[in-house]
Amino acid sequence: MMRKQWLFILALVALGLTVSITQAATGLPPEDAPLIRHFYKVHNTCANVESFVRHQVQLVSAGDPTVAPKLIKLLYADCMVNGCDASILLDGPHTEKASPKARGLAAFVVIDNIKRVLEARCPGAVSCADILNLAARDAVYLSGGPSYPVFLGRRDGLESKAEWVDFPSPSMSWESTLAYFKLKGLDVQDMATLLGGHMMGRVRCSNILDRLYNFNNTGKPDPTMEESALTYLRKQCPPKLRLGQPNPLINLNPSNPTHRFTNSYYSRVLNNKAVLGVDQQLRYGGDTYDLTDEYASSIEDFKGEFAFSMSRMGGLKVLTGTNGQIRLDCRKVNQ
Secondary structure, three states: OOHHHHHHHHHHHHOOOOOOHHHHHOOOOOOOOOOEOOHHHHOOOOOOHHHHHHHHHHHHHHHOOOHHHHHHHHHHHHHHHHOOOOHHHOOOOOOHHHOHHHOOOOOHHHHHHHHHHHHHHOOOOOOHHHHHHHHHHHHHHHOOOOOOOOOEOOEEOOOOOHHHOOOOOOOOOHHHHHHHHHHHOOOHHHHHHHHHHHHOOEEEHHHOHHHHHOHHHOOOOOOOOOHHHHHHHHHHOOOOOOOOOOOOEEEOOOOOOOOOOOOHHHHHHHOOOOOOHHHHHHHHOHHHHHHHHHHHHOHHHHHHHHHHHHHHHOOOOOEOOOOOEOOOEOOEOOO
């Protein structure tokens, strides 16, 4: 099914209009996983799960404008490592969460609180993997982004290993980043769209020092970076920190200090003002340049494609049926 056809179906489903489950799910996960709309209502296990989750995310969002990027990043970390099985939520010394590459992930407590509420209302019914997908969708919507249907029925994984974590580095080449996304089952448009999640949120200075001071071991900054952006970022991120000085956190999108859903990220990429090297390379890829230009020109196009790519990512290597389990505590496997 063509992407635009699927987006039309997605819009119909979001409006509550009747669309066949098979038709709607065709464009979702790269593997034919049997996720369906209103899974818990269909199976009469927790009919109001979406309203319960939305309410909890609203409560958190009111006091923390960064909850949307935190949940997007957490969902990405879960799905892109070993599939959307909530394995990123498991505690332990050798888990994905404990990996140095997962450092900086947050919003675990948000998922814990939602799980606690659902266990009180629908004991043993709703998976942590579905909670994470719903919470990320609701946080995106509450930040001004699209509201899109989340197909449900995931179950939770039984193991989590630090060695599975293989996120692309912030300075990875365009070719290597695209290869990474394709390996996971996504395409070039998914890559350009999901990197747009950097429209909001924050990053540690240590992730961009090479671009600012020693690009490719040249002792010079990244030559593609626009001069005013370079000056601004160098003020935020000194080349060396004093003893005891914390690693500064800076906005991934300085044009969006309130962490709202926006397409200004793509305008910054076109103007060579991206904070991360992996983002800036969207301007220099063939297909990704055209997509970047399209998204910078039309936030509605970006919203529609972001909904689609988030849905596709949410279907990666899911566990359904009798595989996995419904964890009673998202931080540990059931005994």
